[in-house]
Amino acid sequence: MNLKELYQEIILDHGKNPRNLGKFENFNKDAKGHNPLCGDKVHLFLKLDENKKINDISFEGQGCAISMASASIMTDLMKGKNERQVKELISKFLEMIKEKDDIESNLLNDDEKTKLMSLGGVKNFPMRVKCATLSWHALSSALDDFQKKVTTE
């Protein structure tokens, strides 16, 4: 798959009509991601329960179609997942985006896999890898950070 095909399918759709866009009211955690090289920004909002299960998630951001689509697909996928599941999905996604050809996880159905793998085309474009992973890294640090707060409070 070349990048142009990529742009014609899932990414263009999610890029133009991102799901879960905008801040919702009763979030209890947020986290920012920033790519200094290109200026892409993402701001995640999360409603976590005490076990860090994601009850709700949304985002605001400015960036290219790939970073917007990635945030859109990710937020769709993460709703309702518990901490272990979130962490597994993040690490599977990062593996896939950096080196692997596909993604294996019991947590994903075929449709979800196809969506995620549409982002796999950026593998050979290090600059764009950062776009695709921006929101995922932000989510990861949001979870870690939430833990810290809980344990130190």
Added chain:
Amino acid sequence: MNLKELYQEIILDHGKNPRNLGKFENFNKDAKGHNPLCGDKVHLFLKLDENKKINDISFEGQGCAISMASASIMTDLMKGKNERQVKELISKFLEMIKEKDDIESNLLNDDEKTKLMSLGGVKNFPMRVKCATLSWHALSSALDDFQKKVTTE
């Protein structure tokens, strides 16, 4: 002339048996030269009259055959010269050592010219040019410096 021939004639003689070596008693001006790249050092001693005519001159130093020979030849030549003559000789010498093939000056007899031109072979060796000119630069600054003192005193 290549450098090896050079080493067999005038320079070796002056390098091994430098004339005017050692400090004399009633000098009224001294000046140091130092080549930081190789560590060559020269220390000039001068007896100048009020018009900056050189009544006596000698040197101490550590350095290669070329810098020692150059100091030896120079001090021999400068004895008895007045300021204008010294300046002319310095500038003629520096010209010759940097670019010209010969040296022209009414102040020099043929024998003296030959001696000076024996140093001209270093022209294409920038590192050695510094060796050959070290004592000349020191003499030049000694004269300028003497002037300053006179005018400010």
Added chain:
Amino acid sequence: MNIDNIKKEFPIFSNKIHNNDLVYLDSANSSQKPLVVVNRIYDFYTKEFSNVGRSVHYLSVAATNLYEKTRSSVQKYLNAKDKNEIVFTKGATEAINLVASTFSQEFLQEGDEILLTELEHHSNYVPWHYLRKSKGVKINFAEIDEHGDISIENIEKKITPNTKMIAITHLSNVTGAILPIKEITQLAHSKGIPVMVDGCQSAPHMKLDMQDLDCDFYAISCHKMYGPTGLGILYAKKKWLDNLPPYQGGGGMINEVKKNDISYSELPNKFEAGTMATAQVIAFDESINFLNKIGIDNIISHEKKLLDYGEEILRKNNSVKLIGNPQKKGAVLSFTIDGIHPHDIATILDEDGVAIRAGHHCCQILHDKLGLTASARASLGVYNNKDDLDKLNESINNCKKIFNK
């Protein structure tokens, strides 16, 4: 050397990118290298290599002569008064750091002010920013006008009795604005303020005359000037180099070294510590030769024609918005397309072999001011032609098609 035919001097253009001819429009980032320069590097390493200034053997002496020959060529090219006003650095960034660091040590105190502009590249801001912490220095920014230009009035407005240095770009790498350096320098000097010019973008495209500009410092990156990477030039008036402390310390820049004290070399060695970028300096002489052979006047008129043509076709292309419309403009076409992020533009153009840059181009302050997080930028070099700009436009149209714009 005929500029209309100059592409053939650059071997890279005989290669294909994604099966397309390379349309290189990223010269403001770094220029391609003519074969003469690459060959010089090759020949130097394979036939003449030695370190400079440190040994008395044949190769070393020859290398030292070649190294100093480039210094003389640069002096002439810049019309600097003195050969020793040319200092080699690893890039413009280092040159600016050198000035900020040594100037502050000797001449700055708490409360002093540095005047920059909103157009500055991070390389001409971060080194001054450091002085906020180390010296309690304040930094002011002359504002751009609605054309992305800096007028002399906007400079004047921000000068205060505490202004101790004006550090400004000669040619903006985003809006293409060419600043009136000579007038700024006159104004600044009338108030006793030195001027440092970031000449990264101007150097490959304008006639450089240090004595005419009369600026105090001028920083250049050789890799943007058809030269090798890892090399820059700092021009500085001799009186400054004489009075500033050395920057980095090391071999070659010392006079005498004792356990309790050190004295430093004369110019130019004082500012060239350690083994320098010998091969790069020597090869850069060929870059200067190359520029001289084409002739800067020919370069200027060639690039002016291209720039005008590029502006014309992009203005006609609806939904493309050009950034900056300064009085005098050089070699840069920055733009945005409504609804398509610059990164996506750049990626899609790349598939067509069209290399442009997307991002903030190390000018976040400017992008903030313009309300942008990023822009797309096509920038010109001697090797570009109208075809390249037509291909740019075509590829932008492809891009719009993909995004249904």
Added chain:
Amino acid sequence: MNIDNIKKEFPIFSNKIHNNDLVYLDSANSSQKPLVVVNRIYDFYTKEFSNVGRSVHYLSVAATNLYEKTRSSVQKYLNAKDKNEIVFTKGATEAINLVASTFSQEFLQEGDEILLTELEHHSNYVPWHYLRKSKGVKINFAEIDEHGDISIENIEKKITPNTKMIAITHLSNVTGAILPIKEITQLAHSKGIPVMVDGCQSAPHMKLDMQDLDCDFYAISCHKMYGPTGLGILYAKKKWLDNLPPYQGGGGMINEVKKNDISYSELPNKFEAGTMATAQVIAFDESINFLNKIGIDNIISHEKKLLDYGEEILRKNNSVKLIGNPQKKGAVLSFTIDGIHPHDIATILDEDGVAIRAGHHCCQILHDKLGLTASARASLGVYNNKDDLDKLNESINNCKKIFNK
């Protein structure tokens, strides 16, 4: 790759110097370059050139990957724990300046002490000397013993409660002494003192293992390691790079830039401001490959044999005095000849095509200590062989003849 046959990998040796074959014995100054390295530079510029890390187009992405590939190769070669512990600089001199400047900003106060040795190159003294003025720091020198060696006892003697950094050479560029870095690091760490190693001379000749040495900083010059000029490496433990402030400021090393504040990038970008020596970094990967192909063990045993042979014949040559007789010695033969100044030796040897260095080799402190103003130095590289040393000896004999010694 067979080391006995390695000269043919270096094109320079097919050239004549003053009608003689080149006997290159100045590798401690800078090494010659194998063809693979020169070719890599040529290919990169003619087929693949672009700036690194700043654009999203094909050439730029490819160049970025190549650039980072070298970082990984260097990490492996040095057995560093983390890729981001490798910082590219313009040379070892810059690497040491970086450490001295940033370490002092964060960790040094008036009265603190830096411990050097009498063997140090000016590049590992001048940057610390600056801190005398800027920070009121004191500098101490561990003394050499009668062999031109530094024992761990002589280090220990000079450590005080105020010692905040030990900065020492791994291999002296004059006496050839190899210092017991691992033991020194253990001692220093037991007292909470970090250790910076000047690895310029060791890097081309010894097995490098950062995790085993456990030093905090290690500085390398690539041009002495069969690599291009204008490139150096700073290895530093991650904890230091994380906690030190950035050095030069400019493009590529920032995170966010606002008019009132700036935040900096993650490693490794934080310490790589401005356009780096892209082509040089990419070509250096071939230097590492070249070293790996021969194998460092083969290099060590080859050079040991040569060094022993060189010492043997020079000791037999009366009126030649070798400088330094350390316990462990590498790749360097420094000497004087009674009554002939080293500069004259070097000039005369040069006529025979024998390239050595004469002077203080940027080690004035050491020369003062030895009562010398200059010495002659023959230094070895992989390409040398016994013939070269025989020619050295022959040419020394010529020299003695000319001076009637």
